[in-house]
Amino acid sequence: MGKTIIFNWKMNPETLKEAKDILNAVKKLSQSAKQKIIIASPFVYLETLVKSKNKKIELASQDVFWQEKGSYTGEISPTMLKNMEIEWVIIGHSERRQHLNETDEMINKKVLAVLKAGLKVILCVGENSAIRKKGDKTIMDFIKKQLDKDLKNVEYSVNNLIIAYEPIWAIGTGIPCKSEDAVKIIKFVKKILNTKYKIQNTKILYGGSVNGENIVNFVKYKEIDGVLVGAASLKKEAIKNIINKFK
Numbered sequence: 165m166g167k168t169i170i171f172n173w174k175m176n177p178e179t180l181k182e183a184k185d186i187l188n189a190v191k192k193l194s195q196s197a198k199q200k201i202i203i204a205s206p207f208v209y210l211e212t213l214v215k216s217k218n219k220k221i222e223l224a225s226q227d228v229f230w231q232e233k234g235s236y237t238g239e240i241s242p243t244m245l246k247n248m249e250i251e252w253v254i255i256g257h258s259e260r261r262q263h264l265n266e267t268d269e270m271i272n273k274k275v276l277a278v279l280k281a282g283l284k285v286i287l288c289v290g291e292n293s294a295i296r297k298k299g300d301k302t303i304m305d306f307i308k309k310q311l312d313k314d315l316k317n318v319e320y321s322v323n324n325l326i327i328a329y330e331p332i333w334a335i336g337t338g339i340p341c342k343s344e345d346a347v348k349i350i351k352f353v354k355k356i357l358n359t360k361y362k363i364q365n366t367k368i369l370y371g372g373s374v375n376g377e378n379i380v381n382f383v384k385y386k387e388i389d390g391v392l393v394g395a396a397s398l399k400k401e402a403i404k405n406i407i408n409k410f411k
C-alpha cells in the first residue's frame with residue numbers, strides 16, 4: 165500500500181491566484197507520484213480547486229460543522245462539501261482545539277456527521293509538551309482517551325479514516341518529533357485500532373514540522389503511513405522534495 169501525503173495549507177495563501185499556483189506545482193509532481201496526495205485548502209478555494217485538480221489529487225476541507233443545514237451562521241455542512249465533490253475533512257486539528265476551544269465531544273459529533281454524509285475523515289490527535297515531559301505512559305494514556313472520545317460510536321471501515329499523530333509541541337515549531345518516537349506512538353495507535361475496532365489497515369500519519377529536508381527521517385519507517393505537512397506545503401521546493409522522497 166502506498167503512502168499518503170496531506171498538504172494542509174491552514175489559513176493560507178491569501179489569494180486564489182497563489183492557491184492555483186501551488187495546486188499546479190503539485191499537479192505536475194503528482195503525474196508520476198505513487199502516493200495518495202490530499203490537499204486541505206481553506207473553504208473559499210475548494211470550488212476552484214475541484215475544477216482544476218487532476219485525478220491524482222484529492223481535496224480536504226480543514227473543518228466542518230455537524231449539522232446538515234439550517235440556522236448556523238458561518239458554518240459549512242458535510243452535505244455542502246459532499247455536493248462539491250470534496251472527499252476528505254480534517255477534524256480535530258490542534259489549532260482548532262486550541263484557538264476555537266473545540267472539545268472531543270464536538271469533534272466526535274463532526275466525525276459522525278462527516279461519515280454519515282459519505283465523506284472521509286482525517287482525525288488529528290496528539291499531546292502537548294507538558295504531557296510529553298511526563299513520558300510514554302502518560303502520552304499513550306492521553307492519546308487513547310482522545311481516540312475513545314473522538315471515535316465514540318463510530319463504525320468505520322478501512323477506507324474512510326486516516327489518523328494523524330500530531331504532537332502539539334512539534335506543530336509549527338520547526339522541531340519535529342524524533343521519527344523513532346513517532347513510530348512508537350503510531351504503533352500504539354495501530355494496536356488500539358486493531359484491538360478495539362478490529363481494523364487492521366487504517367493509515368496513521370505523522371505531522372508536525374515536516375519539511376523538505378527532514379522528510380528523509382520519516383521515509384525509512386514502514387510503520388509511518390504518511391505525513392501531514394503544514395508550513396512546507398506552501399513552498400514548491402519542499403513540496404517537490406517531500407513527494408520525491410516519501411514513497
Ligand code: PGA
Pocket residue numbers: 172330334335336337338371372373374392393394395396
Ligand atoms: P507544520 O503543521 O508542518 O507547519 O508544523 C503541521 C500541521 O498541519 O499540523
